[in-house]
Amino acid sequence: MKSTIFLALASIAIAAPTRTIENRQLPSFGSSSATGSGLDAWKSLVPGLSGSSSGSDSSSSSTSSSGSGLSIPGLGSSTENGVTKNEGCKDFTFIFARGTTEMGNMGSVVGPPVATQLKSLTGDKITVQGVTYPADAAGNALMGASGGPVMAKLVEQALSQCPKTKILLGGYSQGAMIVHNAANSLAAGQITAAVLFGDPLKTQSVGKLASDKVKEFCHLGDPVCLNGANAMAHITYGTDAEAAAKFLVEAAGVSTSS
Template identity: 35%
Template structure:
């Protein structure tokens, strides 16, 4: 399926707010799990017969779980005991069980493959990913607080942050974009330089005819947004299947390559 990478200076088509609202409603139908809340970074939600379980099987992403919060990756590293050189902090999409999700897990692996001489860890943002979209703010707060905690104990760690669908909104709020969802805590100014790259897929920011480059210029040169052709959530299409195409259309390895290119050292 054709895809588009969204960057500064590129124009995109958008649906009206009414159509986009209908798409969100459709998303709630195909992803019926509206998690009331999650506790613990690696807790998995039930729902083995859910839409996303079947989707993972289709994409051969495999596994009963959906990825947790763990360090690891490659050997080496100069950042002290228990600290990764690079950490991916990723927020899954609406309705997915707690974990890195169908895009975060392959993105973590692809990023590790791109950085063979550095240790690469990952953290799955802990948030409800509820179908009413109201959990994005609390998710941003969790993302921010995790970065603060790691930065305090691992001052040399560089972060790659991102998300898919509602998880992209989590990321938008965390980098200080206002009015895109429920309120949440943004990454403080003194830690923003530690965010080496931002990688998002199917970002609902497009509903507002915006991009990260325009809404958060501070991150313009280190952010990449992927919007599949026809995706109604981010780019003016009417094909909801396009919003589910990112795990197989090549955008994940491209996002990892982009992020790796922003890592210093």
């Protein structure tokens, strides 16, 4: 089981380094299609898996009856819609943008693990929502514009439904650029904290959010955030899930010390 999960994660398409972010491409892991290689690999490794990278709620034999998406034990669900389904007000709201070609609207590399850790740290006092956007290779050239407006609207919707909730943002790879784009259109105070993984724009600020409320995770050799040469480094951010969740909760003013 563990080897299957690892192979599935390793099969997700990632952005390779070039001199400009706009020209970064998604290499194929055992597929002739760059834009579909990640999802195709998941389908071949996880029997019964279906769906598209657009983050829709289409059902399959691998999704739950509630439409929450594929759930891998210990990782969490690939699709979360706590805000759009207005599941009730909680102390925190975590909105996450997945990376290129990842499944559902949360992806699998880091979004679900962080959400799982946040639920544990907050005693499940958190609403989780993924950003539904194309997450295709072409979107990398848009520098976050393919999903930034969607994320910004989700923030505003969450605050409209639950004015006292604290908004926590997260993004991985292309999804990190979406966080930047969304934050640039939001007012000061609407976002409490943010965590970014493999961020191509890591040298830039996150909107009006104070620097001590933002944590960047960029692994050694990652070709996306460091212009390194180790492509596999870009798909290992699940190991940072606990640290990222602790940062978000503490940045929101809650102690995580036992």
